[in-house]
Amino acid sequence: MAVTVSLVALFGLVLFFLLRSKTLGPGSAFIAVMFGFYLASTGASGPVNELSTAVVNALGNL
16 A cells, blocks of 8 residues: 555656646656556545546536
């Protein structure tokens, strides 16, 4: 668990700086995929899924 959380933090930080500097390319895509992969295995996956479901439902009601 501790290794997963630290990898999520690492990939999230790298992704933040890549998006901020507008450096888009294959490396950025890899970082984004790895961030999502490790985020899915943490306790944050439940709230993220609930949030995305709520957004989709709200957009569907427009």
